[in-house]
Amino acid sequence: MCATVLAVDFGTSNSAAAMLEAGAVRRIPIETGAETLPTAVFFPAENGAMRIGSEAGKALIDGEEGRYMRALKSILGTTLFHETRWVGGKRRSLAEIVTAFLAVVKQRAEAQTGQDFSHVLSGRPVHFHSADPERDARAEADLRGCYEAAGFTEIRFLFEPEAAAHAANPDEREDALGLILDIGGGTSDFSLFRRNGSKTEILASHGIRLGGTDFDQEISMNHVMPLLGHGGLLRRSFGEGLLPVPNAIYRDLSNWASIPFLYVRETERAVEDLLRHAVESEKIGRLQDVITEQLGHELAFAVERGKIAANRESAAARIDLGFIDPALSARITPGSLNAALSGFREKLRTAIMETFLLAQIPPNRVDSLVLVGGSSLMRLVSDEAREICPGATLRRSDAFTAVVDGLALASAEAFSA
Template sequence: MPTATPTTMTDRVTETLAIDFGTSNSAVAVVDRGRVFRLPLEQGQDTLPTAVFFPTGGKMKIGAPAGEALIAGEEGRYMRALKSVLGTTLFHEAKLIGGKRRTIADIVTAFLCEVKERAERMTGLTFTRVVCGRPVHFHSADPERDARAAADLAACLRAAGFVHVRFVLEPEAAALANQGANDTEKLGLVVDIGGGTSDFTLFRTGNDGPDILASHGIRLGGTDFDQHLSLTHVMPLLGHGGELRREFGPGLLPMPKAIFVDLATWARIPFLYTAETRREVAHLVKYAVDRVRVERLETVLEAELGHDIAFAVERGKIAANKPEGAGKIALGLIEARLSAEITRASLDTALADMQVRLEDAIRDTLDLAAVTPGEVGTLVMVGGSSLMSLVEEAGRAVCPEARVARTEAFTAVIDGLALAIERRIGTPH
């Protein structure tokens, strides 16, 4: 698909913007007489990280500059994986961020405002309508929270200036953009693994677009892979799984888990940097059997290194995912020469249960349409986390006869959302 510039588009471009608001990355596009134009929101890129940085006393930064500010050590607050908090009470809790009390709803709205303004400057249009992607389920097996999440996102889009909001399921958008990848004699199965959710759409290729047979999704994505790898590979070096001496009497107590889980969770890291949490960790240091490890945790909180750890885990995951991959999760910012070994074998072991969940979800998708694995001719892999080897292995385990089609992993959804504009596909919200 081409990248849009004002000179490449005609006055037939609709005044509806397509937005793929992702857990890890976001993208926008417009459609011109059936042609999709992605709008390069920064540095000529089709996507930008769904991340924000609030400098102390400065203006909010989004995308790559947000990460650059964090890496440069600027004073301020970095936040990522905002989408994963939709539908939860945390989304509407006011916290002191960037010198001002804000909710994550406020921050998501500000992010979407900036995206909308950039798209309007680039095209010369005013966008009052939006077609936005959404997962099949924001939250697995929780219809009430799922509905709240959709309402939260719709409210943020309206607060950003969109009057008319339509949602399209992300894997169905990917099917629309990639139906040509499927053999018309058999069915195609979109396997869309994003940062926060895994979504599946079973479709048949048709002359007027894909015929959707079933869609299904679970709350499991790349940030969950990162969290689990952090808990199994890094957090033990900070005291996770250790023991505490009792204040009174003999015997030992297990180390509390909650701090480590939060430190391994992208969306919760910023909320650990409080005086209360630091006091709690100082208490743990006092009674820890292995004091040195918990002192490292104390260092992480004092120096606010949580996101540095998360990025290091992400890099380690990518390195270990390669055939015969191996590497180290560099933790030198905590302590000189400190690192955690990660190999393809340790990665596969840590994420084995998640592969089983993906296999189960694929089977559930087929069951919804009452089809057999042998009827699936193509597994269409989309989403950044679909590049993980365990995802292809899960697909092959359920549909061993299907071929794997690797498409535009990061932009399949936004292309389909733009095509959905002209086809008037989507559910108003």
Template sequence: MAHDWAGKTLGIDFGTSNSAAGVAVAGKPYLIPIEQGAPTLPTSVFFGVGASQMSMGSAANRALIAGEEGRYMRALKSVLGTSLMGEMRMFLGEKMNFYDIIGAFLSQVKSRAEAQCHQIFDYVLSGRPVRFHSADEDRNARAEADLVECYMRAGFKDLRFLVEPEAAALASGVPRGPGLSLIVDIGGGTSDFCVFRMADGIEVLANSGIRMGGTNFDKRLSLDHVMPLLGKGALIRNEMGKGAMATPNSLFQKLATWEQIPFLYAGDVKRDVAKMVRLAVEPKPMERLFEVLDMEL
């Protein structure tokens, strides 16, 4: 369907770690201050106990650091294309899934941009990684469809995508002339690459990307240095008979993955960990783990 995109289009970079929004003003890009005069905001949300709406960005980070009671979530983009998107959980007294949460986040970005620009944005030009998932075409297609659904829930009527390294190439200011240029965009969840040259305009020769970024390094540090203090690798005695086995690795993989942490606060997980505390050869690390889950730390 043909639309009049001029003047009604908001550019959004929905990032794993940070997000931004902008418009074209007299042919030049302008980043909209959508949070406290800043051109970017953290891609994080917080659902406080007793709150009527979620906090986002720096407000969500402050709530976490202050130790407020509630659920903190970040790296939301990493969930796109996974089975977690449709899983329902209770937030703010109602059942929500990641379509609802990401849609609400993007809706806030839209509303803040509209308030700053004093106009309504019906359409969105969204950045996207070259590949959401490194080697799985079905999951890549599903991730893009998930993001489209989230933008529709945010209130946009239609959208177009621009792969992130190509957007960076357009904004790079590389002068015209012979020779090739390479954009390297290492993000929170993905790393993208674009080979291009400038002639009469930008000529993109190749785009590629992998699902590896800053959150992978966070996770590796957490697994290697934090999770052993919470029982990773600890021995749990068998309930019947002799012998012992190591704690399930999947538990610590999830606890070290930002977008999966809130799902470990469920009652059945806490009951399983409480049993591990009783059967642990060395109870102290497992006691720490139970406290982290029970207090939602």
């Protein structure tokens, strides 16, 4: 039975697959030469075959005409997930697109292993949506439906930080306590656990809807969007005085999930109206170029690269915006990065402390802090964790594969009942 279970970490930014083989984790390269792939799709403009992962990103970078989409997981549990839109020459829903992505993952895993995977153990965040149990349940139902439509007949879920706990290497001392900090693209999840021999005991799990895409959005709003007119002023159509430029387009343009939905005539008309009334028309003109030339994802990738550089404490980091204007860039420093993300520190701290409250265990009892997920590499995460648990050892797990490894290790037990 275990050999037929596919472990899938369907992430906001990256995905991975694995299986348990002879008691050991076997990661399955569902993208050539890589153990993970970007959770992204590209649909050519006129009915071409869907591309996923790095191939989708390459099509975007190469300037192929079509629709690029990323961060689809963040739409689970919303009405938008089942609405149809014109994508790649036909009307499709996001549910159909996620299903197609998972179907390719299944097909590639089967081709790589020679197995027929009818069973899947999928990771899921502790909460898809913070403080909204109804939407949270709907999100899992949405994802379950996609797995079913992709060809799986038995589907089970495990909280992502609990999966990571199965793969963690905590303090070797008997009864040592570990805290998983799984900071992904869309959610931050925490599990307090104890390892008893080969057994992993989960003491409490908690999570909030906050992740790397939120970090990117705030960095973009603080560093890039002012160069496109955000924070500027508009002249009134009638009468004297000035009005602030509305925020809505900028918020959507800085959000991975909402970028594709800006490329409609309604948005173009709204930007044209802004341009007619703008005090700083050059900046709004850049916004118009981004919308009409569909440069939103290139902008988001540039912000992501700048974030990584500044997080490495590069004082000379810049967000290169040459694809909008050859001379355009935005300076980003460790200090400006910290300022942009300062509002998230209290949310992270509160969520971590709530995990300890759920377990009724004080933070000073923790022996190991285990960082998981791409966004756990951000300094604000390790800084907050160290401040809460100053006596704990900080351990960096395999950021992008810890969850899928743990899912594979837990797969036999998940389907034993």
